[in-house]
Amino acid sequence: MSHEILDTTIPSLGKAGIDSPLISSDIASHQSFIDDKDRILVSIRMAELEADLKKKKPLTYFELAGPRRKIYYDASKLRCAMVTCGGLCPGLNDIIRSIVLELYHHYGVRNIYGMRYGLQGFIPKYGHEVMDLGPASVTNILDRGGSILGSSRGPQDIDEIIDCLERMNISILFMIGGDGTLRAAEQIADTIMKRKLKISVVGIPKTIDNDIHLISRSFGFDTAVDVSTQAIIGAHNEAAGYPNGIGLIKLMGRHSGFIASTASLAQQDVNFVLIPEVDFDLEGPSGLLAALEKRLASRGHAVIVAAEGAGQKFFQDSPEERDESGNIRLKDIGVFLKNAISNHFKSRNIEINMKYIDPSYMIRSLPANANDSVFCGFLGRNAVHAGMAGKTKLVIGRWNNHFVHIPMEAATSQRKQVCPDGELWSAVLEATGQGSLKNPA
Amino acid sequence: MSHEILDTTIPSLGKAGIDSPLISSDIASHQSFIDDKDRILVSIRMAELEADLKKKKPLTYFELAGPRRKIYYDASKLRCAMVTCGGLCPGLNDIIRSIVLELYHHYGVRNIYGMRYGLQGFIPKYGHEVMDLGPASVTNILDRGGSILGSSRGPQDIDEIIDCLERMNISILFMIGGDGTLRAAEQIADTIMKRKLKISVVGIPKTIDNDIHLISRSFGFDTAVDVSTQAIIGAHNEAAGYPNGIGLIKLMGRHSGFIASTASLAQQDVNFVLIPEVDFDLEGPSGLLAALEKRLASRGHAVIVAAEGAGQKFFQDSPEERDESGNIRLKDIGVFLKNAISNHFKSRNIEINMKYIDPSYMIRSLPANANDSVFCGFLGRNAVHAGMAGKTKLVIGRWNNHFVHIPMEAATSQRKQVCPDGELWSAVLEATGQGSLKNPA
Amino acid sequence: MSHEILDTTIPSLGKAGIDSPLISSDIASHQSFIDDKDRILVSIRMAELEADLKKKKPLTYFELAGPRRKIYYDASKLRCAMVTCGGLCPGLNDIIRSIVLELYHHYGVRNIYGMRYGLQGFIPKYGHEVMDLGPASVTNILDRGGSILGSSRGPQDIDEIIDCLERMNISILFMIGGDGTLRAAEQIADTIMKRKLKISVVGIPKTIDNDIHLISRSFGFDTAVDVSTQAIIGAHNEAAGYPNGIGLIKLMGRHSGFIASTASLAQQDVNFVLIPEVDFDLEGPSGLLAALEKRLASRGHAVIVAAEGAGQKFFQDSPEERDESGNIRLKDIGVFLKNAISNHFKSRNIEINMKYIDPSYMIRSLPANANDSVFCGFLGRNAVHAGMAGKTKLVIGRWNNHFVHIPMEAATSQRKQVCPDGELWSAVLEATGQGSLKNPA
C-alpha cells in the first residue's frame, strides 16, 4: 500500500439512538459489541510508523466492523433492499443469504427485497419484478453458483434508482458489485444525502480478480484459484502428451495478475505467467517466442498462463472499444497469443501441438468453496451491522485479518496490483524459471 | 445393432502349446481359465434369435476374453511393445499400467517397451527414444491424466512400423487408439502375416465419444460425462444470472451425440441438445432460433449443448479440410452457433447475454474416474491374455456385460450412433422438451 | 447366474386398452413403443444356449421395459404414490424426481404423493403427513443426497398398508427399497390381488451393495465405489506415513464384496481385501495376521479393506441379534479386526500404527454421481411406463445392457455374490497379491 494519509471516517445518517435488539438476545451475552472507537492501524510497518510518529503525522486507521450497541433504524418498520451487479462471482448467494438471515433473525427486519438483474432492477422500463426475501427463500441457495437475484452490466440513471428506493420506502440498500458498481454506489449515497433522504448505502466489493485497493482479500478469489488449477493440470497433460506440446490458458485478471500468479503457485506446472503488471516482449532474443522455442527444444513441452489483461500494449493501435459497463473492452490476449505462437513456429518450420483453454465462465459460475463461504458470511453480517447503525457510503473490507469499514471513495480511488518486486511475483519467477521476457532497451 | 452375420473368429499366429505360468501361481487356484469355445451370443433379442433359428442361420457370437490355459509365447524370451495414438482420453495411463503389470507379474515378461508419441515412435526420423517399462515406472501414474507415453496424430508408413518391430524383436504389439489407429493396426497385422512374421497385434479401442461399433462402452466416456456436467452447471448459472441469458456449450462428439445426450440427462439444466444424428434447422418457424426466442420470452434464459459434429450441413459449401490424421476437419459448430444466435437477436433488436463454454481440453486430459479406472484395468489384462495366447488382429471390447474378443475389421466397419428413436434420445427429448427443431418439408 | 428355468411373465391387472398419451405428443414421433413381445434372452452363453436348444428346453427371457402403446389407467383420474425404504443410497432423489416428472409431463397425472419415512408413512399411528409431489417440488432435489421423502427401517402390517392405499385411492404404488422392501412389496401385490383391488405395485431395487439376483447393476453402487477410493487413499497415506503403519477400512457389503472388490481395483493401494464370499483365517501360518506381519516386515506398511459382512464365522458363538428390519445384525468385523490385529502385534512385541476408517455414512448420504444419476432417470421412467401399462409385482432391472421387467419373486429368490473364481475376484487377487489367507485343512 502506498503510504498516503487517508480520512477514513465513515459518514452517518444521524445519531444511532435505539438499543440493539441483540442486547436482549441469547447471543448478546456472548458477543461484545464493537465501538466506533475500536480501530486498527492501516500501515503496520514499523519503519513507517516510527517515521510518522516522529513527524507527528496522524495515523491512518480503519473502524472495526461488527454489531453496535445503539442502532439507528427501528427494525420493526425497516425496509431493506439488496442488488448484485456485474459479472458472476463465487459467493454471491452466500452474501445474499447472510444479509437476509442477519436482518431477519437478529434485527427482526421483516421487509427485505431483492432487486432483480443488477441496477436494471430499479428502473421501471425493464419491468423486472422485485423478489421478496426471507429465510425460506435463501436457506438452500448455496449448493449452486450464480446469484438468485440475477445481475446485469452497465450503469443506470442515479436519480431513477433513488426514486425507486423512495417509492419502495427502502432505508438500507446493500450493493454487491465491482468497481463500477461501487462508484455508482458512491454517487447514489451522495445524491441521497443531497436529497436529504435517510437511506444507508452499504457496499460489498466484488472482484474475482482480487484487485480492490485497501482490501486484502475479496470473495470468490480463493474459489477461482482453486478451480484454475484444474485448467493448469489439463493444459499440462495436453502439453506433455504431444511432441512440442503447448498448453495455453487464459485466466481472469483485467488489471491484475493475482489469479494467474496464485494459481501458478498452487499448481506448479506452469512455465510462463503473463500478467498486466509486468511488461513482456513477444519478439526479440529475450521475448516470449524465443524463450518458448528454447523451452520446447530442451524440454519438449510448455505451459503458458496469461491473465486476460496481460500484454495490452500489443493492441495499442487497434481502436478502443467499451462494453456496456463502460469498461474498456480488452483485446483478447489469449487468441492473440495463440495466433502469434502458431505463426512463429510455422515460420520457423517447427511443428507444434497447441491447446488453448479458456475456463473463465466455468469458474465465475461456481458455488463458493468452504473458505469463501465462511468469508462471505462475515461480509454479509457486517454489512447488516453497519447499515443498522445508520452508517453509509462505506464498504465492508478485510484488512490485516480484521473486518473493517472502508469509505467507498478510498476503496475505489485506485487498484490493487501484483507488486513486481514483491514476494508473490518473486515466487512465480522461481516456480516458473521464466526470466524477464523483456529485451534490453 | 444391425442384424448382420459376422464371422467373428479371431486369427491366431499358431497353436498355443505352452502351459500358462498362471497355472502354478497362487491365482490359478482361483481363476478359471477361459476356453476359446466360451462364447456369447451377439444379438440377444428373442425375436431375432427365433427367426434365425427358424431359418437355420448360424448365430453370431463373440469369443470371451480372459486367460488361456495354453499360451503361445515363451514369456522368458518375449519382448512386448505398446503405443497410444490420437487425442488424449481419460484412462490411457490405467491401460498402460494394467498391461505392464499383467505382463510382468503374471506372465513373467521382463522386456516391455513404450513407444513414444504415437506412431511417430516407430519411425526413426522423429528420433523419439523408446521407454523401458516395468512396475516401478507405472505404479504411480494414475493420479494424473494424459498418457505417460505421449501421443500424436496422423498415419505413418506401415512397413517402417513393422521394420521397427522386427529390429526391436517385438512379438506382441498393443495399440491403443481410435478408428484411424485401429485401421492402421489392421493393416499392420495383415502385412505382418504377409511377411510371415510372428507378431500379435492387439488393439484397445479408444474413443471418448463412445462411438465404436459392436462395443457397448469405451473407456473415458464415463469420466467425460461426469465432468461435462460441471460445464452444464456453469452454463446454467451464467444463463440464469442475466436477462435473456444464454449458455452455449460445445461438447465432444464428432459423429455421435452420446456425450452431449448423456451429460444432458445427468445434469438436467439443458433446453436444447444438438447432435450429429438428428437433423435440425436454424431458421424457419420450427428452427432453433425461433425455439430459442420462444424459450427466452417465456423463461428468460436457455442452455444449449452442441456436440462438435452437430449441424455439419451448415458448412456444406465451405471447402473440405483434413487434419493430420486424415479426418475431415469439422467446421466449428460452437463458434458458428454463437455467431448465428448473436446475429439473429441483434437483427430482432433483442438484447441477450450469451456465454460460450468449450471444456474439451479440460476433459480429455483428466485422470479416469473410479468406474473408468476399473474398466481400463480389465481391458489391459484381457489384452495381455489375448496376446499371450498368440491371437492377433483383434480388439478387446465389452458386449452385453462381458469382455470379448472382436475382430478388428468388425469394430472398424461402421460407427455406433445415437438411435433417434431409441430410449436415450427419447429421454433427452423428454428432459429438454425441445421438440423437433425441424421445419416441415 | 445359475442356469435355472424361470417363468418371467409379468402379471397384469387387466387388459391395457387406452391409447398412450405419448402417441399424440411430440416425443411420440421419436420414440418407438415397446411391445410385450420385445424380449431378451437371459443367459447368453453359447454353450448353454446350444444345450438348451438340443434338449428343446424353453429359453428364459425378460420382457423389455419401456413405454407401451396401450395403457391401463386413465391418467386424468389416476392417483399414484411412492415410498423409499431402508438405508440411504445415492440416487433416491433422482428416482423420485424421474417418476414424478414422467407421470406429470408424459402421462398427465396430476395426483402424485410421497409417503414419508418408509413404510411408517402408510401407518396412521406414526402420524407422518403425506407429501404432495409435482414438478416444482422435485426440480432442485438432486444437488444433495438422501431422500426428500425420508425413510425408515423395519416391516409394517401389510393390510394396514393396503388400507391406506385404498383410503387414498392410489392405483400405482412405486416402492424403492432393498431385499426386505421387495419382499414386502411382493406380499402387498399378492394381497391386493387377493382383495381384488386394481393397484399396481412396481419396485425399484435399492442396494448400495449391488447384490440383487438377476440385476447386473443397482443404483448408487457406482457412486459408492467412487467415494470409497477416497477412504483407500486416506488409509494408504496414513499407513505409509508411519513405521509399521496399517490402514484398516470397513466398507459396505453385508452379503457380498462388490464394493470392497471394485474399490480396491479402482484405487490399487490395498494389500488385503476381505469379503463375505471368500473364507479366510486369522491365525495360523497362512492366516491374515501372519500375512500382515510378513507384509510389514518386507514393506513397512499395509492397507486392509474389509466388507462389513466378511469373517462372520468369527462371531458364530455370540448370540444372534436382529435389527428393526429383521436382518441379522452383523457383528462389527471392523472393530473385531482392529482389536485382533492390535492384540497380535502387542503379543509379538511389535509396535504398529493402525488407523481405522469407517466411511459408511459419508457414502450412503451422497448425491448420485453423473453415471448413477442417468441410470436412476431410466429406472424411474421405466417404472412409470410399467405401472401405466397395468403391470404389477415386478421390479425394473438392468440385464445385459437393457432395462427389463423382472418378476419380484425372481429378484428376491437369491442373492448375487462375487464369484470366487470369476474375473472380479481374480483381478483383486492380482492387484493385492494377497494369496489365499486360508490354512491348509
Place this chain on the structure above:
Amino acid sequence: MSHEILDTTIPSLGKAGIDSPLISSDIASHQSFIDDKDRILVSIRMAELEADLKKKKPLTYFELAGPRRKIYYDASKLRCAMVTCGGLCPGLNDIIRSIVLELYHHYGVRNIYGMRYGLQGFIPKYGHEVMDLGPASVTNILDRGGSILGSSRGPQDIDEIIDCLERMNISILFMIGGDGTLRAAEQIADTIMKRKLKISVVGIPKTIDNDIHLISRSFGFDTAVDVSTQAIIGAHNEAAGYPNGIGLIKLMGRHSGFIASTASLAQQDVNFVLIPEVDFDLEGPSGLLAALEKRLASRGHAVIVAAEGAGQKFFQDSPEERDESGNIRLKDIGVFLKNAISNHFKSRNIEINMKYIDPSYMIRSLPANANDSVFCGFLGRNAVHAGMAGKTKLVIGRWNNHFVHIPMEAATSQRKQVCPDGELWSAVLEATGQGSLKNPA
C-alpha cells in the same frame, strides 16, 4: 491476543557475511531483499497502540521473513536436513518440496537429507535410512497427501539427535511439527548453542487445529475445513432422512474449536457445535440433551458437531492416560456423546435414528487444497531464507497478512483458542441458534 510485551529478537549463529547467490540470479533483479529491520507491529489495535505510546512502552514487532542480502552459510559446502513429526496434516509434502527446491535452485545447496519417520529418524536404534532429496525426488509429490518422509509420534533423546546432526555434518535443520515438536526444537537449538555448534534450527508449526499462539493461520487447516463440510452434509442427509434422525460428527480440535466452528459456518446444517473453549452441560433444563429433545420435537432431526477436545470435564474422574508423544490422551467425546444421547432417549422411550461420523483420518491424510498449497510454498521458502541467514530457534509464521519470524518460545508459550465472545463464536451461535447449553448456577 493478550497484550503482553514480547522480546521477539531472533537469535543468530553469527554474522551473515556472504553475498546471497540470489543477487546474481535472474530473480534478483525482481525481488527486493528483506532487511532485519523490516518489521511489523504485532498488536494493531489503535487503543492499545495509543496507550503504549503514552506510557512509552516499547512496541512489540515481528521481523519480516524473506531473503537476506547477506547469508551465513557457504551453500556449496552446506548440508541440510528436514523432518516431519506427529500426525499427518495436508501440506507436509508441499513444504518438503518447497524447502528442497529453494535450497537447490536458489541457493545451490546440493546435500539435502530427509530424516525418516519423525524424530526416530535421528536415532540409530530404529535403523531408518536417510532419504537423499533433490528436485527429482520432490517434483511429483503433491498429488497425494501424507508425508514422503513419514512421521512418528513421541520424543527422542535430544543429545542423540544432535549427535546425529554432527555425524551427518548438518548445518540447517528444518523441523515441521506441532507443539511437542517445537518444544523439542527449542531444546535442540538451546543444546546446540550450549555445545557451541553452528547449526540453525528452523521450525514450521504444524497443527491442523490452527491453535498456535501468535500465528493467525496454520497450514492444512483450510483443507481440513473444506473437507469437514462433506461430513456435515452426510450427517445432515442421514439425520433428515429418518424420523428423529441425529447426525453426530466428531471433528479435530484437541484444545481449540476452530475446525468445528469454521466448518459449521461453511456448511450451515449444524444445530449444535461443541468446543473445548465453551463449557456445556449434558443434563438439566438447559443441557444438551434437553435442547436436543426440544429440537427433535420441533424439527424432527438434528446435527451435532463436537470437537474432539470438547466436554473433557465429563471424564474428570477417569484416570489420566498419555500417548507416546506425552500428550494427555483425550477421552473420546464422540463415543461418549453417542452413548449418552442413546441412553437418554431410550430412558425417555423416544425412538431415534443416530448416525456417528468420525472423518478424522480421511481428512488428515488429504493433499493440500490450492490455498494451503500456495501457503505451504511460502512457509518453505521463508524457512530456507531464515536458515541461510544463520538464524535459529525461530518458526515461520503468518501474522497480519505477513510472513514473519517468531521466536520458538513465543509460539509455544500458550495456545490460540476460539474466543467465546468474539466474532467467530458469535457467528456460530447465530448460525446454529443453539443458545448457551449451560444450566444456571
